[in-house]
Amino acid sequence: MNLLPLFAVGLAGSVHCVGMCGGIVGALSAGAPARTIPIVPAGAGAALPMAQVGELTLRVLAYNAGRIASYMAAGALAGGLAGGAASLARVAQWQGIAYLLANGMIVALGLYLTGWWQGLARVEAVGRVLWRHLQPLMTPLLPMDTLPKAFALGGLWGWLPCGMVYSVLLTALLSGSAAGGAAAMLAFGLGTLPMLLALGLAGATLRGALQRPGVRRACGLLVLAFGVLGLMRFAGGLQHGWLDALCVARA
Template identity: 75%
Template structure:
């Protein structure tokens, strides 16, 4: 999978990060319950001013550390998914399988777009299935709060990358279809980097960003962008359009 093919994945992460804003906003209270009173204001994406004794630089490093761990866990999941598909290489050259896989990957983008727009919440059922894994990972979080050091921030981000999330799962399907562990990791890296600007801003600016990004018009615009990628991909498949410059706008799988 070339760098050009990863551009729409990055864009999906960038547009879909409005969902991350809402999700992280709800996590603040959950973490606060397990955090000493003096650190009750530390959200999952730490604000630079969360700890009065910490400098802005220290807070920024923890924000970066958290997101490094989070994206690292995405890459691990992508590598596992891509490697799993590569292990079934006997299916990789079956044209019918490739066509079904391509349509399914883009259908997930359509579902994600509708999810972001609050028009359809079918992906919430997929998130519910992910709770099986999350229940095993979540207990380890109690050892990482308060998140007052860089290693804790990285570790907490690494754990949080496994939170059930329909948006992550929709992109993980593309990683599954990428053909190899390395390509799967690259897909999830591109996605994670797309979510990074928003989550860095959220970590440093806090509630102001969260409030602005949860406006219906913002979510609708981002959802329509993601939905557009999926619809274009399915139209391309149905009409038999060749590979080329459209790779920059369509999520593709190896052919």
């Protein structure tokens, strides 16, 4: 049940993916220009034959499978390292600190999505060091015209500096195991899948609709509610019970 809020955070937070990944995934659409990197040549806007639609769908799915696989690898690494460190040090207090950080980051993500606070953007600078080493590996994968290339490119793109991913990684760290961390990031990644799959097939039209301030604000408020709920639970303001299913992470 605790994976359901992570799925919901991914689903609501995926409006952020519209700007970060939408140009890339949308470039696979026949009528969408390649705004970020030229994955495949853009079409003239004509309807695609069914065979090409099926091929396009497979490429988008392969790209997203690689992206989610990279999330799971990061989650397994975070959960495994945290679990090992806790076992060696025999310290339980770290869980309370990590719980506060995890829900605080979810609150920050909600504020970031609503546009009320942009501090989370500064956190993304932490991942730019790693991204500078990974970005050159993308060149041999372009154009993304085969399924293996799509999967590999998605796997690399999953390491793009992203405050939303970092927020959920703190929850994966709380799992205390590699399997738990991977499961947490899988649930989150599957939540982002419908949006990016639709972007890959619908192109620029859907991107424009999803970038409306009202849509982002509504999604941000939903994510913000998850974080606030978790902080209230930690402070003892809410009783344990069925609301456990709505907490992104447990204390």
